[in-house]
Amino acid sequence: MKSTLPLALSIALASTLAGCSKTDSTEVVEATPEPPAETVMATDPVESNPFFTESPLYLHYPQFDKIGNSHYTPAFEKGMQEQLAEIEAIANQSEAPTLDNTLIPMERSGQTLDRVARVFFAMASANTNDELEEIRSEMAPKLSAHRDQILLNAKLFERVQALYDQRDSLELDPESYRLVEENYKDFIRAGAKLSDADKEKLKAINAEMASLQTKFSQNVLNEVNDSAVVVDSREELAGMSDTLIEAAAEAANEKGLEGKYVIALLNTTQQPPLASLEDRALRQRIMEASMARGSRGGEFDNREILTRVVELRAERAQLMGYENHAAYGLENQTARTTKAVNERLASLAPPAVANAKREAADMQKIIDAEGGNFELASWDWDFYAEKVRMERYNFDASQLRPYFEMNNVLEKGVFFAAEKVFGITFKERKDLPVYQEDVRVFEVFEADGSTLALFIMDPYARPSKRGGAWMNAYVSQSNLMGNKPVVANHQNITKPTSDDEPTLLTFDEVTTMFHEFGHALHGMFSNVKYPSFSGTSVPRDFVEYPSQVNEMWSVWPDILKNYAVHYETGEAMPQELLDKVLATRKFNQGYTTTEYLAASLLDQAWHQLKPEEVPTAEGLLDFEAQALENAGVALDTVPPRYRSTYFSHIIGGYSAGYYAYIWSEVLDADTVEWFKQNGGMTRENGDHFRQTLLSRGGAVDAMDLFRNFRGADPDIQPLLDRRGLN
Numbered sequence: 001m002k003s004t005l006p007l008a009l010s011i012a013l014a015s016t017l018a019g020c021s022k023t024d025s026t027e028v029v030e031a032t033p034e035p036p037a038e039t040v041m042a043t044d045p046v047e048s049n050p051f052f053t054e055s056p057l058y059l060h061y062p063q064f065d066k067i068g069n070s071h072y073t074p075a076f077e078k079g080m081q082e083q084l085a086e087i088e089a090i091a092n093q094s095e096a097p098t099l100d101n102t103l104i105p106m107e108r109s110g111q112t113l114d115r116v117a118r119v120f121f122a123m124a125s126a127n128t129n130d131e132l133e134e135i136r137s138e139m140a141p142k143l144s145a146h147r148d149q150i151l152l153n154a155k156l157f158e159r160v161q162a163l164y165d166q167r168d169s170l171e172l173d174p175e176s177y178r179l180v181e182e183n184y185k186d187f188i189r190a191g192a193k194l195s196d197a198d199k200e201k202l203k204a205i206n207a208e209m210a211s212l213q214t215k216f217s218q219n220v221l222n223e224v225n226d227s228a229v230v231v232d233s234r235e236e237l238a239g240m241s242d243t244l245i246e247a248a249a250e251a252a253n254e255k256g257l258e259g260k261y262v263i264a265l266l267n268t269t270q271q272p273p274l275a276s277l278e279d280r281a282l283r284q285r286i287m288e289a290s291m292a293r294g295s296r297g298g299e300f301d302n303r304e305i306l307t308r309v310v311e312l313r314a315e316r317a318q319l320m321g322y323e324n325h326a327a328y329g330l331e332n333q334t335a336r337t338t339k340a341v342n343e344r345l346a347s348l349a350p351p352a353v354a355n356a357k358r359e360a361a362d363m364q365k366i367i368d369a370e371g372g373n374f375e376l377a378s379w380d381w382d383f384y385a386e387k388v389r390m391e392r393y394n395f396d397a398s399q400l401r402p403y404f405e406m407n408n409v410l411e412k413g414v415f416f417a418a419e420k421v422f423g424i425t426f427k428e429r430k431d432l433p434v435y436q437e438d439v440r441v442f443e444v445f446e447a448d449g450s451t452l453a454l455f456i457m458d459p460y461a462r463p464s465k466r467g468g469a470w471m472n473a474y475v476s477q478s479n480l481m482g483n484k485p486v487v488a489n490h491q492n493i494t495k496p497t498s499d500d501e502p503t504l505l506t507f508d509e510v511t512t513m514f515h516e517f518g519h520a521l522h523g524m525f526s527n528v529k530y531p532s533f534s535g536t537s538v539p540r541d542f543v544e545y546p547s548q549v550n551e552m553w554s555v556w557p558d559i560l561k562n563y564a565v566h567y568e569t570g571e572a573m574p575q576e577l578l579d580k581v582l583a584t585r586k587f588n589q590g591y592t593t594t595e596y597l598a599a600s601l602l603d604q605a606w607h608q609l610k611p612e613e614v615p616t617a618e619g620l621l622d623f624e625a626q627a628l629e630n631a632g633v634a635l636d637t638v639p640p641r642y643r644s645t646y647f648s649h650i651i652g653g654y655s656a657g658y659y660a661y662i663w664s665e666v667l668d669a670d671t672v673e674w675f676k677q678n679g680g681m682t683r684e685n686g687d688h689f690r691q692t693l694l695s696r697g698g699a700v701d702a703m704d705l706f707r708n709f710r711g712a713d714p715d716i717q718p719l720l721d722r723r724g725l726n
Contacts, residue, residue: 051075051116057432059454059484060475061441062119065433069131072120076139079113080146086110087150090159097159099172103179107480107530117143118474125466126458126490127435128221137214144210148203151190160187175529175699182532182698189332191320198319205316209309216305216651221466223293223300223646224265229286231261239278241398243504246497265290266492267467267648269595269639272506275382275397280374287379294645295621302645303617306606309651314611326607326656333539333657334702338608341659345604348662349597349632351725355590356638362388378639385588393580393587397507400581404510405567406459406493406503413510413563414517417553421686422521423447426455436462438495444524453477453524456488459503460495467492468648469512471519471547476534477526477697485535487523489516502567507581511554518550519543525694533698540653541660542702546694548661548668555582556681586724591638593723598640599647600659601631606644607656620644662719667706669718674710 049071050063057063086109090102124136150156163170164184167177191202230252231237237245251262263273263286271290274283294302313325322328326338335341363384364376376384390396415426426442434441438460444452456474461467475486493509496502505513522543523535536543553559557578564573573581605627615623624644628634642649649658671689678685692709706714720726 049075049078051112051119052078054111054115058429058443059451059486061432061454061486062115062474063433064435067119067435069129069135072116072132072135073138075112075116076120076135076142079110079116080142082112083110084146084149087153087156091153091155093159097162099163099170099176099180102159102163103176103183104480106183107179107532118472122472122474122488123435125470125472126488127462127464128466129464133218137211137218140210140214141207144206145203148190148199148206151187152192152194152199152203154192157187157192160184175533178699178701179530179532185332189320189328194319202316202319205312205319209312209316212305212309212312213651216302216309217466217648219294219300219302219305220267220646220648223302224267224467225463226298226300227265227289227293228255229263229265229282229289230257231263231282234261236279236282237261237277239276240273241276243496243501244273244494247494250497264461265293267646268641269643270378270382270641272382274379275386277383280380283379283383284377287377291639291643293643295643303620306644306651307614307617307620310606310609311611311614313607313655314609314614318611324608324610326604329607329656333541333660335541335659335663338604341604341663344663345597345601345659346631348593348725349601352590352593352597352723353633353635355724356594356635357590359385359388359588359590360635360637366391376637378637381591381637385591389584389587393584395577395580399577400507400564400573401504402566402568403564403573403577404505404507405565406505408563408565408567409505409510409513410457410459412565413554413559414513416562417514417550417556417559417681418517418521420559420681421553421683422525422690423683423686424452424524429454451484453485453487455520455524456486458488458490459493461492462495465490465492466648469516471516471523471536473523473535476523476531476537477528478531478534479527479529481531483531485524485526487520487535489513489520491516504567511551514551514554515547518547521550522546522694522697525690526697527695528697528699530699533696535697537698539702540657541663542667544661544664545667545671545706548665549671549689551668552672552675553681555585558681586722589723589725593725594633594635594638595641596662598628598631598633598638599642600662601633602627602640602642602644602647603650603654603656603658605631606650665722666716666719667714669722670710670714670716673715673718 048066050066051071052075054060055063086105090105090109093101095101120132120135120139124132160180160183163180167180170177170180172180191199194202228251231248234245237248240248245261248261248263251264252258252260255262263271265271265286269287269290271286274286277283277286294300310325317323317325317328320328322331324338326341330336330338330341335344360376360381363381366384366387367374367376367380374380386396411426418424419426424447425445427445429441429443432441432454434456436458438458440457442455442457444455446452458465469489469491471487471489473485473487475483477483477485491509491512493503493505519536526535528534560578560581561572564578565571566573602624605623625634628640633640644650647658650656654660675681675685689709693705696705700708
């Protein structure tokens, strides 16, 4: 579970947004981020601060046209002051604690802080600038201290504990009973039972970690921009599409490098241009630049920061009575224990590595047949994988792009599938303000015509946007607060250089769009009383499950035929090509699974250390190499999806939790089988999934939700079949 504290405290502290794509398939380009256009509209930060009162816009949609940089700090400060006053009033009551005078007022507390935190951290990810980053650095330790002031408030905890001790005699409804239990757990896990001396140690640890985690994520963005690869001639870019070459030329122009080309790096270790670039030396240069991020010295080096964060996490875990940080973090997940996670990852690694080695052998045969006098390297993998794909299936991935025009994918694919399965419809709203010109807003309607939610789509990469793909909620659903959801999806798709050019997606980008919309559905379908349980407020190793299920519709024949039409002719993708898309779904799964498992195993290796076992900054890379060797996934040709120094997931909300994607995929694959066995894309099936699982957020134990939907415990076999790991 996420913290049951109301408002956006968990967002504020972690600076992470729910529902990141595991592939984080794209990253920002370069340059100094431009400020949002709205910042020029800021006037007096006190008199006109749009965060001080609830937004008057539809469903309390944020007033992006009135929000400026100068509004954030005063709103944070006012929001924290207000909430602490509210908490003190709750804690110091003379009346005996009840749900109505303790937990429900806690749920309602901090509304100003909630409003500013949700918008600020969304903008810090989607449309940042130097001033926002300064505010972020300044606020991180303050927000950490604010959280500690609440969760380490002895009088407040007494009231929470009294309710917990009496819970069985209070005649509570199931959701209220869970609220009592989860609040009690949150206080315990936050250190409420520590001695006063240990509480002071904990506060110091939390404050230092908050600052370091913010600095790490800022370094990741700065480093990826600083590491962009400069190419001198168009000839070196042979194999890349004209559109991507033009984008590289535009990126160079923005850097003042006219006549040259700049290849921006993405979050991941592997980089998309490696699949098409014919120049092997350039491929090697890109891969080496990618893998060096955060560990090459200079002001953005993350080695010292990461080792210190790991040390602090280990110290905090031991202070709280746990063996290590992973044990502390996993206790609150569906996995529960490090043993369960270690066993799952260890069981999947050998067949994944065996598959990857077979795939490498197939590529080496092509290299040898072409007279290449070299051994396959990591920078060769994607390039020769495409050759194997062409040889085996007689098509390459670039053939798909003309059929994946972005608006078609969104409206005739993602939205169309949701309409078929859940009966919801969409209408674009151009009357609501946006923070960037490419952002679109849609009102979402139930089958009976009533409003369900507002949905925001932010598709394109830009220098002011962090990499990857994610979902966040500006307003979370709550029957207590009377709120309907306002949720957003973000991707990092390369925008064409001309307005006349269509935006053509890769198949990975298509899948990501369906994936992130699964998170959006989880938020929009929420139907709970308490804000703490709204939408995606579920364990990290469960939150990816609904989004991964939604990926199934991207290749469902009726949906694929509806959106996969040629952007020029309007003709449907030929059946032969459709069949090849489906036939290649297991292609290259050895590589894909191994690079993911390597990153997951690294995450566990770091977070299962005791404080005295944490290596120095200078020893970080050696530790990483040894951890991969020990886990049996040390393949030079298959580096981890993320190396430690740019592994943003584990510095934020997924620390000791990157395994969550494969854990959730067990549930996902089993659910896809359930849909197939029960008639597929029917309203009856969609309504069952919505009512038993998607609408319940964190109001019910996650695995109970799955059993309520599936009628059984999860079966791992569909996952093994999907990934070819039988």
